[in-house]
Amino acid sequence: MDDTTHNSPDTSGTLDEALERLHSFGPERDGWLSNHAPMAVEALVHRGQAPGVHRWLDHYRAKLEDMPDRFTEVTPDNWREALGDPRRIADWTAYFERETADRPWREVLAEWWPRLLPGIAAGATHPVIRVGHCVRALLASGENAPRVAELAHGLGYWAARHQPLPPLSPLAPATGAAAALDAVERVPDQSGGIQERLGQLTGFPVWPPRPVTDAEHALTLTDAGPTRTR
Structure with a gap:
């Protein structure tokens, strides 16, 4: 297979539509199993399979759960105590939505990936993988509201499930x-x-x-x- 044929930027709008469908749902189900849909739809579009994305999402819909309720707002002053608290998934997502609304997404990512990296095992590494898929979409197809929102969701999930290794x-x-x-x-x-x-x-x-x-x-x-x- 000629890889260059299937890795062109998405101009169909399918990825953005799929991300908008997904952003009312949480990043997990059954208490800890990761929602793979945001990563899967980006990979499908990236590999030239955009026509099948919505049909795939329709089948995956039964595995999605609503975004959890907010718990306590995450702020620049209290973020350290909120790190690794899964009760605050929605709070962390809202925090990064504010951050990416106020600053360029690259600046937010550059500030936060070193903070989050020690907890890369979070969610069995699904949050950092989700962030990686999103960054690939931003770099390949450009910045817009659904893709920047997806970055906020990915970073929020990583922060809420942040899991450093024990002392070794x-x-x-x-x-x-x-x-x-x-x-x-x-x-x-x-x-x-x-x-x-x-x-x-x-x-x-x-x-x-x-x-x-x-x-x-x-x-x-x-x-x-x-x-x-x-």
């Missing part, structure tokens, strides 16, 4: 992602979702100042003793 003991640098994963001990309680499991982590390999060779990695394993059972 530094482990020896690994040669790559697979080796780093192998070095992490298996969490003892395998029940629950990502929130419960991440909270059980105790250590993680540090980022090396330069790539670690296989020989260096083998030496650290020898120094550490027998391989731990995961």
Whole structure:
């Protein structure tokens, strides 16, 4: 497949129509399962499948729940205490709607992604993925009200579900992602979702100042003793 054929900017208006349909709904259902629709419709349009978007949304509609009620307003003075509070999903969305109305969306994003990055595991990473889809649409097809509103929804979801890792003991640098994963001990309680499991982590390999060779990695394993059972 010629990728360039299917990655042109959307001129049909379908994405904007779909986003407007979705913005009365919340980012989750059943208490914690993520609403995939905003990401899915952007991907469909991006891949040249705009004609099927509304039909897909009609089928997905049964999985959507209304936006939760507001709890307490998020402000520039209290945002830190509101970070990671899922009761405030609607409050965070409203906050970013105000922010993106008052300032360019790039400026808001540049200010907030470093603040939110430590909690990238939020919602099993769905919020940051949603933000990524939205930014791609903004860059590819330009700025307008539905796309900027989608950024506010994505950032609001990320802030409300913000989930930093627990304090971790530094482990020896690994040669790559697979080796780093192998070095992490298996969490003892395998029940629950990502929130419960991440909270059980105790250590993680540090980022090396330069790539670690296989020989260096083998030496650290020898120094550490027998391989731990995961």
